[in-house]
Amino acid sequence: MYRLLQFIYNLRVFLAxxxxxxxxxxxxxxxxxYQGAAYFSTSKNVVGKVxxxxxxxxxYFDLKEINEQLAAENASLQNxxxxxxxxxxxxxxxxxxxxxxxxxxxxxxRVINNSTIYANNYFTLxxxxxxxxxxxxxxxxPNGVAGQIKACSEHYSTAISVLNTKWSxxxxxxxxxxxxxxxxxxxxxxxxxxTNVGRHHKIKVGDSIVTSGYKESLFPxxxxxxxxxxxxxxxxxxxxxxxxxxxxxxxxxxxxVINNILKVExxxxxxxxxxxxx
Numbered sequence: 001m002y003r004l005l006q007f008i009y010n011l012r013v014f015l016a017x018x019x020x021x022x023x024x025x026x027x028x029x030x031x032x033x034y035q036g037a038a039y040f041s042t043s044k045n046v047v048g049k050v051x052x053x054x055x056x057x058x059x060y061f062d063l064k065e066i067n068e069q070l071a072a073e074n075a076s077l078q079n080x081x082x083x084x085x086x087x088x089x090x091x092x093x094x095x096x097x098x099x100x101x102x103x104x105x106x107x108x109x110r111v112i113n114n115s116t117i118y119a120n121n122y123f124t125l126x127x128x129x130x131x132x133x134x135x136x137x138x139x140x141x142p143n144g145v146a147g148q149i150k151a152c153s154e155h156y157s158t159a160i161s162v163l164n165t166k167w168s169x170x171x172x173x174x175x176x177x178x179x180x181x182x183x184x185x186x187x188x189x190x191x192x193x194x195t196n197v198g199r200h201h202k203i204k205v206g207d208s209i210v211t212s213g214y215k216e217s218l219f220p221x222x223x224x225x226x227x228x229x230x231x232x233x234x235x236x237x238x239x240x241x242x243x244x245x246x247x248x249x250x251x252x253x254x255x256x257v258i259n260n261i262l263k264v265e266x267x268x269x270x271x272x273x274x275x276x277x278x
Contacts, residue, residue: 104220106256107132109139109157116189116249121163123147123252128155138218138258144246145169145182145211145225146255148218157257162225163189163249170214171225173197173207182209182225182243189249192226194241203231203239219258 008015109131113124127133129152139146139159147161160167168183171194178201180194187193194209207228213221226243234240 103262105259111252119165122160125157128153128157130154133157140256141247146247170212171209172212174210194243197239
């Protein structure tokens with residue numbers, strides 16, 4: 001305390017000068033209309049600019065929360081849309097159960113690690129068993145198919161993406177229903193092959209390739225995968241088709257994990273049938 005008082009005492013002249021300057025400034029502003037108007041105008045501009053900067057900074061740090069909220073809302077809308085489509089699809093069957101109508105549900109997760117430069121790429125999600133995720137679930141981005149979960153811990157999951165030479169997905173052309181298989185052949189993170197499409201089908205550039213709903217029931221039918229960019233006529237029984245992926249794997253952020261609540265029942269039935277065939 002003594003040192004503080006000593007410090008103030010040593011600066012007594014300077015502090016007195018500052019106080020007098022402030023007193024003079026207040027008198028000028030209060031008793032001179034022009035200077036007063038100029039001061040208040042300038043001060044408002046400065047305060048406004050400071051508040052604007054403060055809003056920009058706080059808004060930037062709020063983006064994560066806003067994005068999470070939007071992603072959750074999108075997942076909810078995906079659920080509602082898929083349920084509506086499923087209801088319309090089986091509306092002819094009055095005995096269809098509520099379970100069948102709500103077969104697919106969507107939950108949101110964030111991509112926290114992702115690779116695109118290897119032959120067998122994967123991405124990691126910030127959700128795991130604790131959040132209801134499980135091995136075998138399909139994953140889609142806001143634009144299209146993303147991949148399939150292959151490993152889960154309590155709080156994280158790892159999924160292989162379409163950019164993986166060991167994974168493929170059954171698909172068909174949206175307009176013609178021509179069936180085929182989407183397969184990546186290490187042609188960059190945006191291009192895939194659409195194989196096993198018979199030459200008797202009419203194929204054209206710009207056609208949309210969507211999920212068929214076949215492969216292990218990972219995805220509902222009709223989710224966009226890619227768009228045809230090139231059709232090569234090389235003879236043989238099948239077309240040679242190049243397609244551009246709908247999902248940009250170099251910029252994935254939030255994704256939706258699909259839970260098919262009837263998958264276990266379907267897989268069990270098919271496994272039993274295959275055993276009987278043997």
